[in-house]
Amino acid sequence: MSLDELRDEIRGIDHDLVELIARRTYVADTIAQVKDEKDLPTTDEEQEQRVMDRAGENAEQYDVDANLVKAIFRLLIELNKVEQRESR
Numbered sequence: 001m002s003l004d005e006l007r008d009e010i011r012g013i014d015h016d017l018v019e020l021i022a023r024r025t026y027v028a029d030t031i032a033q034v035k036d037e038k039d040l041p042t043t044d045e046e047q048e049q050r051v052m053d054r055a056g057e058n059a060e061q062y063d064v065d066a067n068l069v070k071a072i073f074r075l076l077i078e079l080n081k082v083e084q085r086e087s088r
């Protein structure tokens with residue numbers, strides 16, 4: 001494969017990543033509505049731990065650095081919390 005072809009492949013993956021982040025954020029918006037109805041706080045530390053543990057397990061399964069993947073998920077969770085606070 002040429003450099004251009006490889007970069008084209010990365011471009012497609014990057015597009016998919018942003019689409020997945022958007023989907024995750026949309027779900028968090030809906031979660032915010034449910035939490036609002038049930039008068040629950042935005043932050044659920046036990047759920048965050050489950051998400052982080054799962055991210056680490058998935059990283060190991062795909063042989064990528066678990067700490068780096070967890071750092072990305074920490075950012076995704078923080079993004080959701082900002083979004084949820086804005087929509088409540």
Ligand SMILES: O=C(O)C(=O)C[C@]1(C(=O)O)C=C[C@@H](O)C=C1
Pocket residue numbers: 028031042043044045047048051076077078080081084
């Ligand atoms: O599952 C939830 O309750 C969410 O709001 C989603 C989410 C996440 O991004 O995974 C975000 C904030 C919570 O503290 C826990 C998890």
